[in-house]
Amino acid sequence: MGEDRLAAGGRLSVAGDAEIRARLEALRAAVEAEETDTADSRAPVMLDQSSVGRLSRMDAMQMQAMAAAQSRRRATARARIAAALARLDAGTYGLCAKCEEEIEEARLAFDPATPLCLACARGDERA
Numbered sequence: 001m002g003e004d005r006l007a008a009g010g011r012l013s014v015a016g017d018a019e020i021r022a023r024l025e026a027l028r029a030a031v032e033a034e035e036t037d038t039a040d041s042r043a044p045v046m047l048d049q050s051s052v053g054r055l056s057r058m059d060a061m062q063m064q065a066m067a068a069a070q071s072r073r074r075a076t077a078r079a080r081i082a083a084a085l086a087r088l089d090a091g092t093y094g095l096c097a098k099c100e101e102e103i104e105e106a107r108l109a110f111d112p113a114t115p116l117c118l119a120c121a122r123g124d125e126r127a
């Protein structure tokens with residue numbers, strides 16, 4: 001299946017579709033595990049005046065804000081991974097989402113969920 005596409009595109013693939021899928025699913029599992037592990041730190045900050053003063057409550061709120069930001073980053077990561085898996089299903093994996101050129105192999109090896117080629121990622125839109 002995927003071999004025809006790779007042959008047609010002339011792209012030498014070091015990793016087969018199954019291997020790419022496995023890498024993406026491992027990444028997604030890691031992100032989801034991290035999300036579960038840190039769920040507590042995003043709980044609303046409780047007012048506990050008996051044990052914490054104003055400063056530590058501010059610390060807690062700051063920690064919560066950081067945890068929320070990390071959670072948003074993980075949501076973005078999950079979306080990228082889901083999109084990469086969808087491209088794998090559609091047979092368009094490895095093609096830039098913007099210019100539809102092939103994404104550099106080294107780039108995909110570094111980040112298998114990347115949707116853009118190097119030029120597009122850099123904002124180079126000469127085409």
Ligand SMILES: [Zn+2]
Pocket residue numbers: 096097098099100101116117118119120121
């Ligand atoms: Zn591109």
